[in-house]
Amino acid sequence: MPELAVAAKGVETTRETVLRTATELFAEHGYHAVGIRSIADAVGVKPASLYHHFDSKAALLSEIAHAATSRFTTDALATLEGPGSPRDRLAAVLHHHIRYFHDHRQEEAITRRDMASLPPAVLDDIQTARRAYHQAVTAAITAGCAAGEFQVGSPALAAFAVLDAVNGINVWFRPDGPIDLESLADHYVTMALDGLLQSADVGRPSA
Known part of the structure; x- marks a missing residue:
């Protein structure tokens, strides 16, 4: 796709610039509250110029969501399906999950x-990529149970519990808070591997 020169600002408007600007505006104001004109104004071009890169606002949303998900799941699946013990693979992918989502x-x-x-x-x-990720985490927990590294009643439900815990970090974590991200990741991974995944009652149906 052609690059668009923006003489007034002395910079080039690239696909990446449009995507980054749309991401910031959607995150701050919500997808439905942001129009193409608002994105164009923030970039510094006329609305028609954006269509050299994306044919609609929906295409921008699709690119944001698909790119972020596919990059994460591709790396995560490679780790979960790679060499190493189930515990080591799960620890590595949870660290990656926390860092990537932040x-x-x-x-x-x-x-x-x-x-x-x-x-x-x-x-x-x-949704297919996310299901594949959950299934791979479940498989790692199942393998860990078979190897005596974990002990849970239902690996699938344990996977939901572990992933819900790490997904919630972005709700409250602040970089200027009392703990840095790497230390926090270490604590969460330890709690998951040595706490949650060592409880035989996790996922076991009640009598």
Whole structure:
């Protein structure tokens, strides 16, 4: 796609610039509250110029959600399905999960909040990728139980519990708070591996 020169600002408007600006505006104001004109004004171009890069606002949302999800799940699945013990693989992927979701917290917030606005094909791709990730985490927990590293009643439900815990970090964590992200990740991974995944009652049906 052609690059668009913006003489007034002395910079070039690239696809990445448009995408980054839209991400910031969607995250701050919500997808439905932000129009193409607002994005164009923030970039410094006329609205028609944006269509050299994206043919609609929905295409911008799709790119934000799909790119963030696919990058994360591709790396996570490679780790979960790679070498090493189940415990080591799960520890590595949980550390990656926490760091990635913090670094891409705007994209993740947009995806979760505005998922219903995605085109059906894009939504299906994202949900398929997320299911594959959950299944891979479940498989790692199952393998860990078989190896004596974990002890849970239902690996699938334990996977939901672990992932819900790490997903919630972005709700409250602040970089200027009393704990840094790496230390926090260490604590969460330890609590998951040595606490939650050592409880035989997790996921076990009550009598």
